[in-house]
Amino acid sequence: xxxxxxxxxxxxxxxxxxxxxxxxxxxxxxxxxxxxxxxxxxxxxxxxxxxxxxxxxxxxxxxxxxxxxxxxxxxxxxxxxxxxxxxxxxxxxxxxxxxxxxxxxxxxxxxxxxxxxxxxxxxxxxxxxxxxxxxxxxxxxxxxxxxxxxxxxxxxxxxxxxxxxxxxxxxxxxxxxxxxxxxxxxxxxxxxxxxxxxxxxxxxxxxxxxxxxxxxxxxxxxxxxxxxxxxxxxxxxxxxxxxxxxxxxxxxxxxxxxxxxxxxxxxxxxxxxxxxxxxxxxxxx
Amino acid sequence: xxxxxxxxxxxxxxxxxxxxxxxxxxxxxxxxxxxxxxxxxxxxxxxxxxxxxxxxxxxxxxxxxxxxxxxxxxxxxxxxxxxxxxxxxxxxxxxxxxxxxxxxxxxxxxxxxxxxxxxxxxxxxxxxxxxxx
Numbered sequence: 213x214x215x216x217x218x219x220x221x222x223x224x225x226x227x228x229x230x231x232x233x234x235x236x237x238x239x240x241x242x243x244x245x246x247x248x249x250x251x252x253x254x255x256x257x258x259x260x261x262x263x264x265x266x267x268x269x270x271x272x273x274x275x276x277x278x279x280x281x282x283x284x285x286x287x288x289x290x291x292x293x294x295x296x297x298x299x300x301x302x303x304x305x306x307x308x309x310x311x312x313x314x315x316x317x318x319x320x321x322x323x324x325x326x327x328x329x330x331x332x333x334x335x336x337x338x339x340x341x342x343x344x345x346x347x348x349x350x351x352x353x354x355x356x357x358x359x360x361x362x363x364x365x366x367x368x369x370x371x372x373x374x375x376x377x378x379x380x381x382x383x384x385x386x387x388x389x390x391x392x393x394x395x396x397x398x399x400x401x402x403x404x405x406x407x408x409x410x411x412x413x414x415x416x417x418x419x420x421x422x423x424x425x426x427x428x429x430x431x432x433x434x435x436x437x438x439x440x441x442x443x444x445x446x447x448x449x450x451x452x453x454x455x456x457x458x459x460x461x462x463x464x465x466x467x468x469x470x471x472x473x474x475x476x477x478x479x480x481x482x483x484x485x486x487x488x489x490x491x492x493x494x495x496x497x
Numbered sequence: 498x499x500x501x502x503x504x505x506x507x508x509x510x511x512x513x514x515x516x517x518x519x520x521x522x523x524x525x526x527x528x529x530x531x532x533x534x535x536x537x538x539x540x541x542x543x544x545x546x547x548x549x550x551x552x553x554x555x556x557x558x559x560x561x562x563x564x565x566x567x568x569x570x571x572x573x574x575x576x577x578x579x580x581x582x583x584x585x586x587x588x589x590x591x592x593x594x595x596x597x598x599x600x601x602x603x604x605x606x607x608x609x610x611x612x613x614x615x616x617x618x619x620x621x622x623x624x625x626x627x628x629x630x
Contacts, residue, residue, distance in 0.1 A: 403584060403585065404581055406601070407580075437593040438584040438587075438588040440599060442580075443577060443600035443602075444601065
């Protein structure tokens with residue numbers, strides 16, 4: 213049992229006025245975000261929190277919220293925080309859920325506790341709620357990071373299919389901005405497929421790459437060099453007029469690389485290099 | 498293993514690196530190979546590194562050097578079967594081995610050498626005649 217504080221008693225005696233006060237406090241604030249959460253839902257979350265909080269305060273330590281007694285409160289806050297992170301709340305809006313309880317709780321404490329003890333009581337309650345508030349922010353941050361990590365992963369997966377165009381010819385259609393991490397994945401994928409298919413020509417199509425700066429060009433040159441070291445020639449295709457201008461203005465040297473304006477041209481070159489000819493059998497209609 | 502064997506195959510010298518290269522081994526190979534090119538009057542060298550899984554900057558440079566030396570001795574050099582990881586490492590190290598011909602495997606490397614020497618036409622006939630004569 214915590215050292216002489218009245219906080220557990222105050223919470224245990226509460227008859228719903230605390231929840232009402234707290235709700236009023238939350239609804240009055242600009243952090244409530246009625247566009248994202250309904251009042252009923254908010255009230256339900258608040259009531260659940262007060263219930264769990266009241267329970268944990270009876271048994272758990274008031275100095276830390278790490279103990280097993282606080283597990284229900286932590287779980288509840290984690291789920292609230294996670295759902296708010298996904299709903300698009302800001303971190304401070306989310307943390308305000310806990311911090312807004314202070315005002316209501318202090319009013320309750322003030323009516324119950326002798327004035328000389330009030331400072332100590334308020335301090336205990338305040339530190340406790342601060343800890344919970346920090347915990348909420350932490351979980352919020354983690355959830356956001358999870359979302360970002362998942363999106364990055366999806367982006368990686370979506371970005372680099374290596375397709376076999378013909379016997380001995382592979383192609384990678386690149387889509388989206390190229391950064392170092394993606395180039396690494398593209399390079400590894402491409403080189404792996406070159407070995408797997410025994411390809412002697414690889415086409416890198418950059419139609420879907422929005423901008424080419426010196427870094428992207430550097431990455432492309434590296435990929436071409438690595439493929440060449442393995443014995444496969446590289447053709448870069450899909451160079452849009454704008455990109456051709458940028459490349460020249462940046463002073464990027466693509467001298468040792470075969471470049472083609474369209475994928476069709478590149479495929480034709482690749483087929484010729486591997487010893488095929490393309491012939492139209494039916495006359496053009 | 499003290500040195501890497503250098504095999505003569507027709508007009509070409511064939512070197513397959515089956516062990517992880519260490520610095521001394523690489524330098525020995527460089528010595529041996531240049532010796533052999535001059536001794537046999539070889540016009541083409543094929544170095545297969547498909548079993549090589551680790552390269553460092555030194556080995557990468559020696560490979561480049563061997564190729565450059567062969568060129569000075571008028572022998573074409575083809576490096577074949579480089580692993581993707583090795584290729585990435587060399588590129589990251591800035592060793593793109595300019596002037597070295599590459600091929601996916603020994604078979605294609607041989608075709609490449611054959612093709613290059615055939616293109617030279619007359620010169621090939623002369624070198625062909627030499628070892629037999």
